Each structure stands twice: as structure tokens, then as C-alpha cells.
Amino acid sequence: MPITMPSPWLADAAGRVLLWSLVTIGFYWGAKRLYRRWPRWWLSPLLVTPLLIGAIVLALHASYRDYIGGTRWLILLLGPAxxxxxxxxxxxxxxxxxxxxxxxxxxxxxxxxxxxxxxxxxxxxxxxxxxxxxxxxxxxxxxxxxxxxxxxxxxxxxxxxxxxxxxxxxxxxxxxxxxxxxxxxxxxxxxxxxxxxxxxxxxxxxxxxxxxxxxxxxxxxxxxxxxxxxxxxxxxxxx
Amino acid sequence: MSHHTPFNSAARIVRHSALWQAAVVGGFWLAGEAAVRVLGIPLPGGIVGLALVLGLLATRRVRLRSVRRGANLLLADMLLFFVPAVLAVLDHHELIGLLGLKILFVILLSTAAVMFVTAFTVDLCYRWRADHAHNHAEPLAR
Incomplete structure (x- = not known):
């Protein structure tokens, strides 16, 4: 029996989740450390992180849909929070x-x-x-x-x-x-x-x-x- | 019944781990969502879950120490969960330009006004009550 490969769509979706989740968590973590060091309002992680990620999304010619598809689980965690x-x-x-x-x-x-x-x-x-x-x-x-x-x-x-x-x-x-x-x-x-x-x-x-x-x-x-x-x-x- | 078997200690470690407790909190959220769908309650599922946990804590059916660390884990980095939502702005091209600036103006000034009025009112009422009710006033100041 031939080994069934995961469908390209599935691999794509998994890659998207992995990439955008890592980018989001990584930048958030960095921004938080920066803010702890220099607590200025314009260094707020909620301002810095989306700006940097927005720049990356635009630079990679990725779309908002790609990004949100990969990070929807983070938004969902607002429920338990x-x-x-x-x-x-x-x-x-x-x-x-x-x-x-x-x-x-x-x-x-x-x-x-x-x-x-x-x-x-x-x-x-x-x-x-x-x-x-x-x-x-x-x-x-x-x-x-x-x-x-x-x-x-x-x-x-x-x-x-x-x-x-x-x-x-x-x-x-x-x-x-x-x-x-x-x-x-x-x-x-x-x-x-x-x-x-x-x-x-x-x-x-x-x-x-x-x-x-x-x-x-x-x-x-x-x-x-x-x-x-x-x-x-x-x-x-x-x- | 013995409480010192390896199985019991392992279960205790899991029960006290922040990740497990966060999952328990997530379970209550799912219960809230389910209740909203099934019963047709016109409220967000998270709010119903919150009321449920509050009720269970108040009636001592859930102990504080079995959810507290998980709740703190979720709350400490709640701002992270907002980051993808912020990027939704990228999907609204009509907000780029003069219209967006006008909206930003409204939001900035109005938010400052709301925060100022709320803080001022609460502080004023708090001081008034503290001055007029000496018997049960307990200073809150840090």
C-alpha cells in the first residue's frame, strides 16, 4: 500500500499556523522585555508587536487572511481568559x-x-x-x-x-x-x-x-x- | 484509602500545574459557549463561563487553589491574544487615509475623556464615602 502523504493543503495550513504563531509569540515576548526595560507608552507591546508583524506580513506579500488563519487560536484564547x-x-x-x-x-x-x-x-x-x-x-x-x-x-x-x-x-x-x-x-x-x-x-x-x-x-x-x-x-x- | 501512592502524587502534581488548570478554565469557557448555543442566551459564552466559575467558587464546589495558577497564566499574557485581532485593521483599507485619521481622533479623545471621568468619579465617591463612614472605612491606598 502506498504511503499517503498529507495533502498539500494540510501541510500548508500547518506551516502557516507554525510560522505566524512563532512570529507573533516571538515578537510579543521581545516587545514585552523591551517594555519592561523602558516602560514608555509608545513601546507598549500591544502597539509594537502588531506594527512589526504588519510590516512582515506586507514585506512577505502575505495577506491578512494568511496571517489570521495561522493565529486564530490565539484570538480564541480570549474566551478562556x-x-x-x-x-x-x-x-x-x-x-x-x-x-x-x-x-x-x-x-x-x-x-x-x-x-x-x-x-x-x-x-x-x-x-x-x-x-x-x-x-x-x-x-x-x-x-x-x-x-x-x-x-x-x-x-x-x-x-x-x-x-x-x-x-x-x-x-x-x-x-x-x-x-x-x-x-x-x-x-x-x-x-x-x-x-x-x-x-x-x-x-x-x-x-x-x-x-x-x-x-x-x-x-x-x-x-x-x-x-x-x-x-x-x-x-x-x-x- | 491511602493518599500517598505514586499515582495520587502524580495526579496532584498535574492538578496543581498551571497548564492543566488553564485547560480546566478553558473547559468552563466551552461549557459557557455550549450553554449560550443550546439555551439561546443573548450573552457572550465567555461571560456565562465566568458567571459559572464565580458561582462554583462561591458555593465552594470549586476550590480557589485548583484554578488559580491556570487563571494567572491566562491573564498574565492576555495582551498576546489581542495581537492578531489588532491586525484586522489591515483588512479594512477604507480606514487608511483621512477617514482613519478622523476616527483615530475620535477614539483617542473619547477614550481619554472616559478614563478621566471614570477615575475622577470613582476617586471622588471613594473619598466622600471614606470621609462619611468612619466605622467601616478601610484605607485602600497603596
């Missing part, structure tokens, strides 16, 4: 029970600011229609944001891109705000990341401190829930 936030939230349950009214006020103020400033600034630079609506839910984590975008008449795919842009911007802006505002509580330090920059901000908050990370994780989830529940109301208001 979301579940993992149950652990820091549970560990900080005493803190949360004591201070939930403060967090609630912060979440409502932050969500309103996100919607109002997005709408106002978009109008200011002449954006309108579905594009402007797609910008409104971008502070939330992707699944929530896409849900809300669909509800209010935006384009969920575009919102997903804006969510990611917000994540990169937010991780950097959060560092700048922390350096300038003297915030007394870990509560405020965590909440600004969770409300302003969803998972990417929460990941950054987790690096700053365990309490900050737990607060950011909780707030990220609750802001998403509150907004999904309020989306029909918002849609009615926008019509």
Missing part, C-alpha cells in the same frame, strides 16, 4: 462588596461619557450615519460591543476594529492618566482601565496590581452587561 477573570474577582469579593456603589456610579458616568463624546466628536469631524453609530459602543469588550452595535444600527464588523483601536489607545492613555492624576484608590486605577479600554485595558491593569486587575475585570464585564441591557433604550433614543 475572560472566564479566568472569575478568579481575581472572587479573590477581591470583600473589596467589591464594600465599594459596589462607588463602582456603579463610575461605570454609569464612564459609559455615558463614552457614548456622548463619541457622538459629539464624530459629529465634529463630519462622520455620520452607520459609521458614527459604530463608534458608540467601542469602549466595551468585543462581544458586547458587536451586540450593541447591531442593536443601534451600527456595523458590528467595523465596531470590532474600533474596539481594538480603543484597546491599544486605552492601554497607553491609561498609563498617562495614572502618571498625572494622583488617584488615591486602587478602585479608581482599576475602573478607568475596565470602563475605558475593556480587555486590553484590563490586561494592563492586571500588570499594575492584583486589585487593579480584579476591579478592571469586574467593571469590564458589568459595563458590557449594563450596555447590552440598555441598548434597546438607546436605539429608541437614536431613532
Amino acid at each position: 475572560t472566564v479566568a477573570f472569575a478568579i481575581p474577582i472572587y479573590e477581591q469579593r470583600g473589596l467589591i462588596r464594600r465599594h459596589w456603589p462607588v463602582l456603579l456610579v463610575g461605570m454609569v458616568a464612564g459609559s455615558l461619557t463614552a457614548m456622548l463624546t463619541s457622538w459629539g466628536l464624530a459629529t465634529l469631524v463630519g462622520l455620520d450615519g452607520a459609521l458614527r453609530l459604530s463608534l458608540l459602543p467601542r469602549s466595551m469588550s468585543t462581544p458586547f460591543a458587536m451586540e450593541v452595535a447591531g442593536d443601534i444600527g451600527g456595523i458590528p464588523d467595523l465596531t470590532a476594529v474600533f474596539v481594538v483601536m480603543t484597546g491599544i489607545a486605552g492601554a497607553a492613555i491609561g498609563d498617562l492618566i495614572l502618571a498625572r492624576l494622583s488617584l488615591r484608590s486602587a478602585l479608581a486605577r482599576g475602573a478607568l482601565f475596565g470602563v475605558g479600554a475593556h480587555g486590553a485595558g484590563t490586561a494592563r491593569a492586571h500588570q499594575i496590581g492584583a486589585t487593579e486587575g480584579a476591579v478592571a475585570g469586574l467593571v469590564m464585564v458589568l459595563v458590557g452587561l449594563i450596555n447590552v441591557l440598555c441598548a434597546p433604550l438607546l436605539a429608541a433614543l437614536l431613532r
Whole structure:
């Protein structure tokens, strides 16, 4: 019996996964070390790594589809990472029970600011229609944001891109705000990341401190829930 | 029943390894996804998984030490999982140019405003409560 070779497609797919995964993990690891050495916002791993990989993808004349085909499993790990936030939230349950009214006020103020400033600034630079609506839910984590975008008449795919842009911007802006505002509580330090920059901000908050990370994780989830529940109301208001 | 057989110690090492625990957390995520699909819950599967784990921890059906290291492994490098998502921008050519700059402007200013307002509000409320409730206020400052 002849030895069956793996189909070229399969070998291709495996090669793609191996190549792009190694490139991604390798650059991320390097960028993280660089950031640990020189913690400047413009050296943030979430900014440096995609820029370098983007350059490689373009230089090799590979396409985005090739790249994403090889690294989809990394994006999928965002699911288990979301579940993992149950652990820091549970560990900080005493803190949360004591201070939930403060967090609630912060979440409502932050969500309103996100919607109002997005709408106002978009109008200011002449954006309108579905594009402007797609910008409104971008502070939330992707699944929530896409849900809300669909509800209010935006384009969920575009919102997903804006969510990611917000994540990169937010991780950097959060560092700048922390350096300038003297915030007394870990509560405020965590909440600004969770409300302003969803998972990417929460990941950054987790690096700053365990309490900050737990607060950011909780707030990220609750802001998403509150907004999904309020989306029909918002849609009615926008019509 | 003896707890010191080689099999038991090997099982304990596996149970306490970060990788195994991360896989357990991944299992809860799959359970969340399945629940969302089967029951038609209008929420992301990861959030349902999170609620499930929180519930199991609160009712002590899952011990903290049997998932904690795995959770930390997943959370420590969560930014890595965002990297491929960021490159999705490459697929949206319409965002390159003036339109992209306008959008960037909106995102940068709005995100700064959201973070400032949230941090300011939370800090203000926190201070107010700390000043008005001496009995159960516990300083949080580092």
C-alpha cells in the first residue's frame, strides 16, 4: 500500500499556523522585555508587536487572511481568559462588596461619557450615519460591543476594529492618566482601565496590581452587561 | 484509602500545574459557549463561563487553589491574544487615509475623556464615602 502523504493543503495550513504563531509569540515576548526595560507608552507591546508583524506580513506579500488563519487560536484564547477573570474577582469579593456603589456610579458616568463624546466628536469631524453609530459602543469588550452595535444600527464588523483601536489607545492613555492624576484608590486605577479600554485595558491593569486587575475585570464585564441591557433604550433614543 | 501512592502524587502534581488548570478554565469557557448555543442566551459564552466559575467558587464546589495558577497564566499574557485581532485593521483599507485619521481622533479623545471621568468619579465617591463612614472605612491606598 502506498504511503499517503498529507495533502498539500494540510501541510500548508500547518506551516502557516507554525510560522505566524512563532512570529507573533516571538515578537510579543521581545516587545514585552523591551517594555519592561523602558516602560514608555509608545513601546507598549500591544502597539509594537502588531506594527512589526504588519510590516512582515506586507514585506512577505502575505495577506491578512494568511496571517489570521495561522493565529486564530490565539484570538480564541480570549474566551478562556475572560472566564479566568472569575478568579481575581472572587479573590477581591470583600473589596467589591464594600465599594459596589462607588463602582456603579463610575461605570454609569464612564459609559455615558463614552457614548456622548463619541457622538459629539464624530459629529465634529463630519462622520455620520452607520459609521458614527459604530463608534458608540467601542469602549466595551468585543462581544458586547458587536451586540450593541447591531442593536443601534451600527456595523458590528467595523465596531470590532474600533474596539481594538480603543484597546491599544486605552492601554497607553491609561498609563498617562495614572502618571498625572494622583488617584488615591486602587478602585479608581482599576475602573478607568475596565470602563475605558475593556480587555486590553484590563490586561494592563492586571500588570499594575492584583486589585487593579480584579476591579478592571469586574467593571469590564458589568459595563458590557449594563450596555447590552440598555441598548434597546438607546436605539429608541437614536431613532 | 491511602493518599500517598505514586499515582495520587502524580495526579496532584498535574492538578496543581498551571497548564492543566488553564485547560480546566478553558473547559468552563466551552461549557459557557455550549450553554449560550443550546439555551439561546443573548450573552457572550465567555461571560456565562465566568458567571459559572464565580458561582462554583462561591458555593465552594470549586476550590480557589485548583484554578488559580491556570487563571494567572491566562491573564498574565492576555495582551498576546489581542495581537492578531489588532491586525484586522489591515483588512479594512477604507480606514487608511483621512477617514482613519478622523476616527483615530475620535477614539483617542473619547477614550481619554472616559478614563478621566471614570477615575475622577470613582476617586471622588471613594473619598466622600471614606470621609462619611468612619466605622467601616478601610484605607485602600497603596
